[in-house]
Amino acid sequence: MKHLLKASMIGLFAMLITFSTFTAKPLDTQAAGSLNIEAESAILIDANSGEILYAKNADLTLPPASMTKMMSEYLILDAIEAGTISWDTTTQVSDYPYAISANKDFSGTGLTQDKDYTVRDLYNAMAIYSDNAATVVLAELVAGSETEFVKMMNKKAEKIGMKEYKFVNASGLANSDLGDSRPEGTGVNEDNLMSARSTGILAYNLIKDHPEALDVAGTTQAEFDGKKITNWNWMLPNMPGYLKAYGYEGMDGLKTGHTDAAGYCFTGTAERNGQRYITVVMKTASEEARFQETAKLLDYGFNQFKQTELYKAGTEIKDHESLSVAKGKDDTAAIATKEAITTSVKNGEEDKYHLEFKVDEDKLNKEDELVAPVKKGDKVGTATLVYEGDNLGNINGGSYTVDIVASEDVEKSNWFMLTLGAIGDFFSGIFTSVADTVKGWF
Structure with a gap:
C-alpha cells in the first residue's frame, strides 16, 4: 500500500545492480547466528511440520500493513467453503470503499459504483494487487459491515492460536487514514498489530486450510476491470520486465505490505521438491530489502535443511x-x-x-x-x-x-472365558492369602 512508482529508468537500472546479489549462493557452512537479517523482526518456519528454524524478535508486535489482508483472505475463503458466498457471487461498491478507491495515495485499481463485481475479481484485486477498497467490499459482503468483519478477524486469530495481534480494520491501512469511516469501536490512532510469530501462524494456517490461496497469490498478472494488474510480490518467478531480476525459484506467495508506520514487510513462501518454508520479515528499510532479507532466510532453509522422514x-x-x-x-x-x-x-x-x-x-x-x-x-x-x-x-x-x-x-473375550478368568482370579486370591498366612506361622 502507498506503493511508489519508480521515477525513472535510471532508478530501475540502479535497482537491478543493487539486486545483482539476490540469487542464492550456497550457504553450506552458514549458521543461523550469522544470517544477520536486516529487519526489525523475522521468522523462518517449516510449513510442513510447523517447526521454527530461525527467529529474530519474533514476538515483537508491529503494524503489518497489507499483510493484514491474509486474515481477510482467510475469512473470505472460509465463507466460500461454507457456501455462504461463491466465487461467482456479485456485489456492488458502497460509498465507503468507493472513497478509499478514489484516494490515489492508497493501493487500488479504481473501483466503479453501480457495477456488479464478482467475488473472484475482487479477491484477485485484493490478493494480487493489494487493493484496499476491494478488501472492504468483500468484508462488507461476508459480514454485513467492516465492523462485524473485524470481530470475525480477531475471533479467527484467537482460534488458530495467534498470541500477539490486534485487528482494527480489514485492509491494513492505519485507522488515521480512514477517519470517521473506521470500524466502530476502534480508535482513530489505532493500527493493526501482529508479531512475526503470529503472522507466521496466520500464513501457516491459511495455506494449510486453503491451499488454493496460493493459486492466486502466485499469479504474476491478471486482468481486472479492463486493466492489467501486477503482483507486488516481485520474488515470484516469471515476473514481467525488469522485475524478473527478483524471481526466486519455488516462490508462490504470500503477501507484501507497506505503510509509513510498518515500513516494508513481507510474508513469503516457497516450495522445492516437497519442502516448503514460510518467512516473515517486518520493518525492513526498503521495497528491495524485504525481498533480499527473505531470500537470505529461504537460502538458509533450502541449503542447510533437508525434508526428512524421521519415522x-x-x-x-x-x-x-x-x-x-x-x-x-x-x-x-x-x-x-x-x-x-x-x-x-x-x-x-x-x-x-x-x-x-x-x-x-x-x-x-x-x-x-x-x-x-x-x-x-x-x-x-x-x-x-x-x-x-x-x-x-x-x-x-x-x-x-x-x-x-x-x-x-x-x-472382547466371551462371557464364559471372562467368568473362568474371574473364578481363577478369585481362587488365586484365596491361595495367595492362605500362603501368606502359612508363611506367617513360620
Missing part, C-alpha cells in the same frame, strides 16, 4: 511397543505411530531426534489397561518429536506431535 507411519515406540488389555482375547495390543513424522532436519543432525510417548489416561482402567474391545486405529496416546539441539519450538505453540494408535484388533 515412518507404523513405527513402534521403544519400550512402549504394546499396552495391556483387560477382558480381551489377547492380553496386549500392539501400538504404533498413526502417520509418518517428517520435518526439516539440519545437515548432519539426523541422530538428534527421538520420540517421547504419552498414553491417554482416559483410555485406561484403574489398572492402567485398555479395555477390550480394541479396534485397529483407535487412538491410545501421542508421540512427541524431541530435538536435542537448540530448539526454537513449533509455530503451533507446542511440539511436533502425532497420534499413537492400536495397530491390531483385540476382541
Whole structure:
C-alpha cells in the first residue's frame, strides 16, 4: 500500500545492480547466528511440520500493513467453503470503499459504483494487487459491515492460536487514514498489530486450510476491470520486465505490505521438491530489502535443511511397543505411530531426534489397561518429536506431535472365558492369602 512508482529508468537500472546479489549462493557452512537479517523482526518456519528454524524478535508486535489482508483472505475463503458466498457471487461498491478507491495515495485499481463485481475479481484485486477498497467490499459482503468483519478477524486469530495481534480494520491501512469511516469501536490512532510469530501462524494456517490461496497469490498478472494488474510480490518467478531480476525459484506467495508506520514487510513462501518454508520479515528499510532479507532466510532453509522422514507411519515406540488389555482375547495390543513424522532436519543432525510417548489416561482402567474391545486405529496416546539441539519450538505453540494408535484388533473375550478368568482370579486370591498366612506361622 502507498506503493511508489519508480521515477525513472535510471532508478530501475540502479535497482537491478543493487539486486545483482539476490540469487542464492550456497550457504553450506552458514549458521543461523550469522544470517544477520536486516529487519526489525523475522521468522523462518517449516510449513510442513510447523517447526521454527530461525527467529529474530519474533514476538515483537508491529503494524503489518497489507499483510493484514491474509486474515481477510482467510475469512473470505472460509465463507466460500461454507457456501455462504461463491466465487461467482456479485456485489456492488458502497460509498465507503468507493472513497478509499478514489484516494490515489492508497493501493487500488479504481473501483466503479453501480457495477456488479464478482467475488473472484475482487479477491484477485485484493490478493494480487493489494487493493484496499476491494478488501472492504468483500468484508462488507461476508459480514454485513467492516465492523462485524473485524470481530470475525480477531475471533479467527484467537482460534488458530495467534498470541500477539490486534485487528482494527480489514485492509491494513492505519485507522488515521480512514477517519470517521473506521470500524466502530476502534480508535482513530489505532493500527493493526501482529508479531512475526503470529503472522507466521496466520500464513501457516491459511495455506494449510486453503491451499488454493496460493493459486492466486502466485499469479504474476491478471486482468481486472479492463486493466492489467501486477503482483507486488516481485520474488515470484516469471515476473514481467525488469522485475524478473527478483524471481526466486519455488516462490508462490504470500503477501507484501507497506505503510509509513510498518515500513516494508513481507510474508513469503516457497516450495522445492516437497519442502516448503514460510518467512516473515517486518520493518525492513526498503521495497528491495524485504525481498533480499527473505531470500537470505529461504537460502538458509533450502541449503542447510533437508525434508526428512524421521519415522515412518507404523513405527513402534521403544519400550512402549504394546499396552495391556483387560477382558480381551489377547492380553496386549500392539501400538504404533498413526502417520509418518517428517520435518526439516539440519545437515548432519539426523541422530538428534527421538520420540517421547504419552498414553491417554482416559483410555485406561484403574489398572492402567485398555479395555477390550480394541479396534485397529483407535487412538491410545501421542508421540512427541524431541530435538536435542537448540530448539526454537513449533509455530503451533507446542511440539511436533502425532497420534499413537492400536495397530491390531483385540476382541472382547466371551462371557464364559471372562467368568473362568474371574473364578481363577478369585481362587488365586484365596491361595495367595492362605500362603501368606502359612508363611506367617513360620
